[in-house]
Structures are given as C-alpha cells and as structure tokens.
Amino acid sequence: AQSVTQPDIHITVSEGASLELRCNYSYGATPYLFWYVQSPGQGLQLLLKYFSGDTLVQGIKGFEAEFKRSQSSFNLRKPSVHWSDAAEYFCAVGPKEYGNKLVFGAGTILRVKS
C-alpha cells in the first residue's frame, strides 16, 4: 500500500536559518509529489509539485524540493526561514494515473524562533 512518512513531527528553527523537512514515500512507481502548507485556521495551500522532469522544483514563498528516486524522498527546503513560515507542512503523493487521490503524510509542525 502507498504510504508517506514525515519522520519529524515538530521542528524548531531560528529565523534566518535554513530548513529541511523530510518526506519519504512508499509507492510502486514514481508518483506525483506535492508539498502543502497549513497555517492555523487556513486550508491546505499548495507549495510545490513534482510531476516529471527536473528533480529540483521551485515553489512559492521561496521553497524548493528535490525528488530523489533512489531514496524515495522528496524533501522540502528553504535557505532562510521567516517567522511567517511557522505552520504545518504536509507531503503528499498521488498516482500518475489519477494524480489527485492523494496520500498524505502525518505533517511536520514548524516553529520559528526569533
């Protein structure tokens, strides 16, 4: 069965520091890959997606993610975190034949220290 693992439940970083959120997936073939962010009281906002092509994808708010097929990973990165980045981040995968039946990870809560 498909699964997504986000090993870090909580992460705390200082404002201005770099960030990496980990995501590993278990899937029969390379799926579509997504990162969503949820701020308190808000819905799920799409940060970025990987469908095919360049394995380093750029998203909104200065985020990027790298797909590594050999490691079944799709880690999210940001070089310099801002206090407004504090939120919960979800990695999700979907099958290529039906991309939007998404399987989500458990989420990582990001706290930003000033």
Add this chain to the structure above:
Amino acid sequence: EPEVTQTPSHQVTQMGQEVILRCVPISNHLYFYWYRQILGQKVEFLVSFYNNEISEKSEIFDDQFSVERPDGSNFTLKIRSTKLEDSAMYFCASSRSENTEAFFGQGTRLTVV
C-alpha cells in the same frame, strides 16, 4: 486569485442528524474531491467526482456519505446520520484535470455531539 470556498467553517451537530457540507470549487475546474482529517490523524481521501458522478471513493466513504453537484457552482458532501467518529475537519478540493494539482478550501470543522 481564484480559490475554493467552504461553508460553514464550523458545524456542530447532534449524533444521528444529517449534515450537509458545502463547497464552491474554482470555476473552471472539472474534478472535485472531499478529504477529511480527524484530529491528530492524517488527511484522508474520501471521494472524487467528475462529470456528475463519483469517479473514485475510499473505504471510508460508505452508504452514510453522498456527494452532489446540485447546480453549476456548488459541490456538497452529505452525511446522512452522523456518528461521533465523523467529527473531523473536512476539506473540499478541485482541479482542472485528474493530472493537475488540486486546490483545497479552508475546511469545515464538523463536531458531532
């Protein structure tokens, strides 16, 4: 920027009552979805809808659940007889096609008492 809107943002209902959650997808989108997140658990796929019929549903989506597109703009999720375990955040989403990204609404928090 177009967005998916959901109403109400919070709903409290008594066990056994019917509840309807409403969503207005992005206007040029053709595929619609419902997901839910029970507190402390993962976001889970419930159902997808295209061309006025269900295209896929999960095991969670049993006979107590139904979806409808009653007019050209709304997409609804009905729970016929709510149970305590239906308490969750319900997210609506839409996409232009089945292979483009889905955009989510802000969610409806359903509390069954």
